Amino acid sequence: MNRRQFIFTAAGGTLFSRIPEVLATPPAKYDLIVKGGRVIDPSAKLNAIRDVAISGGKIAAINANIDADAAEVIDARGKLVVPGLIDIHTHAGRSNDGPPLCLADGVTGFIDAGSYGADRINETVAVAKAARQQGRVLINIGRAGILPEGDTMDISRADTAAARDAIMRNRDMIVGVKARLSRDVAGANDYEVLRRAQEVASSFGLPVMIHMGQTISPLPKLLSLLKPGDVVTHMFAPPPNSIIDEAGHILPEVLAARRRGIWFDVGNGRNGHLRWDIADGVLRAGFLPDTISTDWSVEARTAQVINFENVMSKFLMLGVPLDQVIAQATVNPARVFKVFAGRGTMKVGAPADIAVLELREGMFEFVDNFQNTRSGRQRLFPTATVLGGMRVTK
Numbered sequence: 001m002n003r004r005q006f007i008f009t010a011a012g013g014t015l016f017s018r019i020p021e022v023l024a025t026p027p028a029k030y031d032l033i034v035k036g037g038r039v040i041d042p043s044a045k046l047n048a049i050r051d052v053a054i055s056g057g058k059i060a061a062i063n064a065n066i067d068a069d070a071a072e073v074i075d076a077r078g079k080l081v082v083p084g085l086i087d088i089h090t091h092a093g094r095s096n097d098g099p100p101l102c103l104a105d106g107v108t109g110f111i112d113a114g115s116y117g118a119d120r121i122n123e124t125v126a127v128a129k130a131a132r133q134q135g136r137v138l139i140n141i142g143r144a145g146i147l148p149e150g151d152t153m154d155i156s157r158a159d160t161a162a163a164r165d166a167i168m169r170n171r172d173m174i175v176g177v178k179a180r181l182s183r184d185v186a187g188a189n190d191y192e193v194l195r196r197a198q199e200v201a202s203s204f205g206l207p208v209m210i211h212m213g214q215t216i217s218p219l220p221k222l223l224s225l226l227k228p229g230d231v232v233t234h235m236f237a238p239p240p241n242s243i244i245d246e247a248g249h250i251l252p253e254v255l256a257a258r259r260r261g262i263w264f265d266v267g268n269g270r271n272g273h274l275r276w277d278i279a280d281g282v283l284r285a286g287f288l289p290d291t292i293s294t295d296w297s298v299e300a301r302t303a304q305v306i307n308f309e310n311v312m313s314k315f316l317m318l319g320v321p322l323d324q325v326i327a328q329a330t331v332n333p334a335r336v337f338k339v340f341a342g343r344g345t346m347k348v349g350a351p352a353d354i355a356v357l358e359l360r361e362g363m364f365e366f367v368d369n370f371q372n373t374r375s376g377r378q379r380l381f382p383t384a385t386v387l388g389g390m391r392v393t394k
């Protein structure tokens, strides 16, 4: 049999054998297959080219080659396939535009970190409830929320009764208390504001997230009020009251806080929270972030933050290995708030939340909160999002 005859025979055979299948129209074995991408799932220590099959909203299989039928296929060749990103410091709950914009960037779980206090908490709770992805809220201990003149400059705004009442009404949606402590936010009240935030949070068994940096009280004094499971955001804030001293040593109280189970988070933001030289020193001292978060807001999409992938790329530029950057944006944040338990992973059986990213090579400019620019050779971009097994389309 020559080659031409073989092809003819093979094609004919395929045709005949296909007919009964077409008539029977068997259901596709999977709902969706994400095909041919580099799967990086730090929760499973996996970094390899894999197909990911999804059915019933769950990860059904991950193998080198899955040839079964699927209702939909995402071609991920040349792309990274990672668990859905979890951003524990955003302001996505300020308007209904927030959550879908984050979702398009691969953020399948978010926390609105203290946009509002007791007075307007219903607004942010409503936004988080309406979001397609999991969204939860930290209540600002300042009852008026974020104020240009400072949330708790007037200490009477740190109203524990109002905060307690708001939490009681929204137990399913409020997952912690936010205390913003910089001198332009709380002034000399920082310690008392945190004490009140902790009093409220502890009474519900909830964590506190503190916004550190440029405080009047020394950081060790503030850290002494934190309990295991609490979160320190803006960990790369420059002095006064950084986590690192002038000699390049991480403060012993900071090391001790990490040992007793307090999380250290990036919170990129736009003003005063991230300066390259501080990040260099902290990373050089071997003190990596537990979690990367953006401090995202609709306004930050055009400056500083842009999107979660841009913030992650800054850490690639600063020398953090890709697998660790992915861990800091997936499995690690999933551990911080109980609502994300079982997420941030692509293990078989997990909810099928996936971000497909592109890692482009080139020259990319990154800017810190003090307008210092640096260039890096890689930048991540969002390509596709899968939420609960369904490809997200706008």
Ligand SMILES: [Zn+2]
Residues within 6 Å of the ligand: 089, 090, 091, 113, 269, 295
């Ligand atoms: Zn913030």
